[in-house]
Amino acid sequence: MRIDVNQPRPAPAAAASAMSRRVVRVTESAPVRWALTAAALGFTFLFLLLPLASVVVQAFAAGLDTYLSALADPDTLSAIRLTVIVALIAVALNVVFGVAAAWCIARFTFRGRNLLVTLIDVPFSVSPVIAGMVQVLLFGLRGWLGPLLQQHDLRVVFALPGIVLATVFVTLPFVARELIPLMEEQGAEEEEAAISLGASGWQTFLRVTLPNLRWGLLYGVLLCNARAMGEFGAVSVVSGHIRGATNTMPLQVEILFNDYQIEAAFAVASLLALLALVTLGAKLLLEWRHASELAATRRR
Amino acid sequence: MTQAGWISGWRKPSVLPGFGPALGTTLAYLSLFVIIPLGAMVLTTFAHGWADFVGAVLQPRVLAAFRVTLLCAFGAAALCALFGLLLAWVLVRYPFPGHRLVDAAVDLPFALPTAVAGIALTSLYAPNGWIGALLAPLGIQVAFTPLGILVALTFVGLPFVVRTVQPVLQDLEREQEEASAILGATRLQTFTRVIMPALAPALLTGFAMALARGLGEYGSVIFIAGNKPMVSEIVPLLIVIELEQFNYAGAAAIGTLMLAVAFVLLFAINRLQRWTRLQHAD
């Protein structure tokens, strides 16, 4: 089905022009192709890879020792810990939500289904700053529930719960958005067969649905986790910036930057960049090994 | 395990169980994390009536921030569409060494925390940065001008276009292009008359998604923008500033207006995606 004119050949220009005389031309002339490829490569390098490189270069600008001692700073360690805790909670919650949402949206047809899909997308297009502000409006001391919380000596904003709430808000669509198209693509036949053969709902879910979903789920978890660990705007509003307590890694980057510890700031930033690279690597691996199962999620 | 009769009125019957609990979980979760918080914001906005909302939003500084944000987000989305199409095209049509690497790099803005992107872009484009130093003799300053916002938003929005256009381009049937060529069309004509119409819905969807993302973006922009009121101050920053001036109603009012804009965009995106899927199904 694919026409082979643009396979890489030892002498692409000659081959292509020779072919274009024999076959009809369904690709561009060699110079155009080269120009476009060069433009795309240049753009990728200048625009996408150079920022990454600059982070790494500046992180190690003062040498490996400075880099390591920057990461061993107790405030930085606490930021790393908090970031991991918040991401774990947010991802776990969003997995449960994503599976539930995908089950009712992809397996059933009901009125209001489209509205539900739109609602799931809302956090995606609302500014993260708003995600933080609404927590303050609700749980701040002058907010709707703030006084009640204070009576019971409970903290939400400027503590872990507020940071988790803001992070969950921002990352809410990620898992659901991966699973819904995947489940729609797969169809309900297998599950219907299992049910009609007498399996219970949970058995069907655990033995049929989940195994089919696992790679898509992992994919969603990866993206959700990357965003959860990297969220800045939402967390910045609700964190209170207490050093060694409520600063996440992105906030710690900003703080170190403002403390004239530029190398340390870039050291923490390089950890976040590493997280991005690991995410991309894992994603690449998934796509390579499970391309067909994941193809659906790309067609959103 | 079949659902109670009252449900069947608004949903198609299915042999699969678990609709009730799944929908219940979904709605409870959405309410807790999205609907109630956003509702609190809208209620805070209108607690003192419509006039206060209009008054808060019609201030010149707020309007200027909306203008800057919309213009930059539109410009960035257009750049994303241009370069996203280029990248998707090259990735799908021209195999070259390092193809996989470039494909993976496209997702970098998804995975890189926005604050890190902001600091990195600022240090690159500042007048004494790697790129800024090259542009400075030409009299072009990117960091601390609206141009900087454009760069940051383009960075953040690029993957949306590539990832929506790429699969459509992959599935595009080459027969139509062949037919067009056999009928005597030049390659450019084939591109504009055959390929582009097929790609348009996906390209528009990607554009709209990049636009939606750009409107709300905060972390990467505040580092590079310069944050001058009326010139390079974006709406999310203005919300933060209003909060810091203890003006909660004003912050909530601006937030509510942004929410409304986001809803309109989401609606448009969903319509576009349905269109894409229909075209795709042909």
Place this chain on the structure above:
Amino acid sequence: MARNTALTRRATLARGAAAVLPVVLRPATGHARGRVEIMNVSYDPTRELYKDINAAFARAWAAQADTDVTVRMSHGGSGAQARSVIDGLDADVVTLALAYDIDAIAQAGRLSRNWQSRLPDNSAPYTSTIVFLVRKGNPKAIRDWGDLVRPDVQVVTPNPKTSGGARWNFLAAYAWALDQNGGSDDKAMGYMRRLLKNVPVLDIGARGATITFTRRGIGDVLLAWENEAFLAIAEAGGNKFDIVVPSSSILAEPPVAVVDQVVDRKGTRKVAEAYLQFLYTPEGQELCARRFYRPRLEAVARKYEDRFPKLELLTIDGKFGGWTRAQARFFDNGGVFDQVYRPGG
């Protein structure tokens, strides 16, 4: 200067080694195992000062009480920090850039409205002023406020809407312009309009503006806290910047206060009050002076006399009738700042 950073780093490590790092779900409660923890919510440029103060206070406190004290810090723009405390950030003490921000906290009911009379010197244990930081050798020959409106000069200052320091900058410039023009507000506003036209970047906080000027190479002159200007020179290393002292400036009195609602609930009033009083002791004053904050104590002031240039210092109370009035007139929505800030115009 290199030694300076090394010391700072060592201080951080030492502090960190002693600190346990609980993730705060519930606020730390009182005197667990002979330890007490208080939180100081402060503004941007005091990071280095309170690093020193906290270590010294911990030693002084341990010597005379049977508990160890850890002071947690939160830094940010003064207004942003006040907002957090109003919204429930559990600050035992606040040490902010201007009285207006602590007044706002008092208005929200979190501390007594008479807070400013509870400690000596208007509750401001140290003072500062606004000076100019210019590039080495002062290539643009900037000598006084009048030079800032020259068309060839670019001025870096943070946004007065979000930064306490920037409000001091604004009022210092305005006060000078008033004196130059025989008290004409119209002419002073004209001066401010021309000054703001020369501002290429308005950062959110004072520290952000300093970094824009020093690291990004933007602008010819930075309007900065005196202590921030000295610190910037030290941090930059080498001889990259000079300080220019204008003919007149403003007397900045960054105030401190105990947040009653928090200390009474946590039972930390005693240590919180001791912490603020420590700032007024000779040892505390000496630490302030070393970080280039002007000490109140006569003896310490004399000792460090030569590091603080003499200039005419105007007060907010004398010139603008206090912070509440100055804030409403200059910085609230629709105020003088909004009227004179017309970029591109």
